[in-house]
Amino acid sequence: MPLPTPFLDRMKSDLGSEYPDFLAALEQPAPVSIRLNPSKKVNAFGNAEPIPWHPDGRYLSERPVFTLDPVFHAGGYYVQEASSMLIREAVRQTVGLGQNLGVLDLCAAPGGKSTLLLSALGEGSFLVSNEVIQSRISPLKMNLEKWGHSNAAVSNHDPEDFAKLAGYFDVVLVDAPCSGEGLFRKDEDAAGHWSEAAVELCAARQRRILSAAADLVQAGGVLLYSTCTFNAFENENNVQWLSEQGFDFEKLDLPTEWGVAEKKWGYQCYPHRVRGEGFFFAALRKTAEANRPFIKNYVPKEWQRIPFRQQDVFADWISEVADYEFFTKPEGTVVAMPKALEESFFTIGTLLKKRSIGMEIGELKNRSFIPSHTLALANLLNPALPKVNMTKDQALHFLKKENLWEADWQRGWTLATFENLPLGWMKIMENRSNNYLPTNWRIRMDLQP
Ligand code: SAM
Numbered sequence: 492m493p494l495p496t497p498f499l500d501r502m503k504s505d506l507g508s509e510y511p512d513f514l515a516a517l518e519q520p521a522p523v524s525i526r527l528n529p530s531k532k533v534n535a536f537g538n539a540e541p542i543p544w545h546p547d548g549r550y551l552s553e554r555p556v557f558t559l560d561p562v563f564h565a566g567g568y569y570v571q572e573a574s575s576m577l578i579r580e581a582v583r584q585t586v587g588l589g590q591n592l593g594v595l596d597l598c599a600a601p602g603g604k605s606t607l608l609l610s611a612l613g614e615g616s617f618l619v620s621n622e623v624i625q626s627r628i629s630p631l632k633m634n635l636e637k638w639g640h641s642n643a644a645v646s647n648h649d650p651e652d653f654a655k656l657a658g659y660f661d662v663v664l665v666d667a668p669c670s671g672e673g674l675f676r677k678d679e680d681a682a683g684h685w686s687e688a689a690v691e692l693c694a695a696r697q698r699r700i701l702s703a704a705a706d707l708v709q710a711g712g713v714l715l716y717s718t719c720t721f722n723a724f725e726n727e728n729n730v731q732w733l734s735e736q737g738f739d740f741e742k743l744d745l746p747t748e749w750g751v752a753e754k755k756w757g758y759q760c761y762p763h764r765v766r767g768e769g770f771f772f773a774a775l776r777k778t779a780e781a782n783r784p785f786i787k788n789y790v791p792k793e794w795q796r797i798p799f800r801q802q803d804v805f806a807d808w809i810s811e812v813a814d815y816e817f818f819t820k821p822e823g824t825v826v827a828m829p830k831a832l833e834e835s836f837f838t839i840g841t842l843l844k845k846r847s848i849g850m851e852i853g854e855l856k857n858r859s860f861i862p863s864h865t866l867a868l869a870n871l872l873n874p875a876l877p878k879v880n881m882t883k884d885q886a887l888h889f890l891k892k893e894n895l896w897e898a899d900w901q902r903g904w905t906l907a908t909f910e911n912l913p914l915g916w917m918k919i920m921e922n923r924s925n926n927y928l929p930t931n932w933r934i935r936m937d938l939q940p
């Protein structure tokens with residue numbers, strides 16, 4: 492599809508002598524990249540080229556069929572374009588890596604930046620991954636479940652619904668819906684939806700989102716703003732506006748060889764300078780007064796806390812069982828929650844209606860425990876549980892939800908693993924097995940080429 496003339500005219504005037512290089516880059520195929528999950532021990536992509544600004548980022552020489560890679564299903568990596576991984580650098584330079592912070596990812600689906608944040612933050616951090624569009628919640632949850640962390644809550648709200656959490660978060664990320672100019676090469680439809688009016692609409696919507704987001708940051712905290720577009724209406728103008736609302740623009744120090752263009756109000760990746768897609772990002776520090784509110788929080792009234800003496804049943808399944816609190820819901824679902832984050836989870840649970848808090852690790856039925864798929868993928872899983880390490884072919888058949896069975900497999904609950912990464916549960920019986928992979932997780936495509 493030919494690119495819209497007003498877009499090309501603006502890029503020409505913005506880029507000057509670099510414009511022909513920009514056009515030439517748009518003719519090139521988009522680079523393929525992934526980001527490894529550091530909390531899973533992944534052996535894949537050992538020879539792939541590293542992405543300079545992210546230790547877990549790798550460029551792939553071609554696009555594999557990710558659906559046919561069991562490591563992908565195990566949450567061993569996330570397929571993410573390289574420029575967006577610069578968010579880690581903004582985190583590193585503004586709040587530091589490995590810190591225990593309260594973080595809100597306000598426009599989170601499908602979860603690329605949320606998974607990046609979980610890996611960049613300390614394990615004692617608390618992340619709220621919010622997405623306003625309901626149909627995007629399920630893929631967001633699946634991606635977070637694959638990533639395996641138990642310190643994230645998911646919510647399905649408009650940014651304005653967070654008003655009672657004013658001043659609550661150390662970091663708020665607004666990876667805003669935008670006109671998508673930076674994706675024209677990757678996504679042909681993006682150019683078809685573009686118009687000058689759409690840019691204006693996006694800029695106004697971003698302003699509304701940012702205005703709600705700005706209130707949620709505590710004094711001294713950081714607001715991260717990003718888009719995948721090039722124009723100043725959606726990018727620099729919004730950042731400049733924030734700088735007039737009690738925020739200081741944070742200057743980042745990015746090595747020139749990364750190719751990121753430094754603007755007065757942010758950092759821009761162009762495809763002819765950076766090996767990635769078009770991406771804009773900026774970090775701002777809140778200078779305005781904003782005290783962290785005291786919020787009275789409650790355990791949801793239908794939940795029952797499982798008394799300590801009845802928690803033994805989980806010791807076989809979870810490695811640091813003493814670090815978690817356990818609850819049951821009326822239908823028997825068991826929720827695990829890091830003890831240290833109880834208050835944060837219940838604050839979100841108390842103030843937001845559409846949210847999931849805690850990790851659903853299974854069900855208690857007639858005093859026996861049935862583990863969930865979420866637990867199979869979770870980092871809190873006891874690594875000593877019985878497992879069957881599968882060949883790639885077996886793993887793919889398992890992921891098609893076939894019931895595999897071999898005479899020498901240990902009877903009972905067993906993890907199907909590939910390269911030691913859990914894929915899901917099987918219950919092995921005397922002469923057959925049941926595959927507990929949830930139906931909506933199974934591979935639908937044919938395994939044969
Ligand atoms: N951060 C995500 C990631 O890294 O995978 C991508 C986010 S995408 C650029 C922007 C998201 O904002 C979309 O999921 C979209 O549904 C959501 N969105 C759309 N309108 C919104 C609004 N008015 N307020 C907040 N979010 C909105």
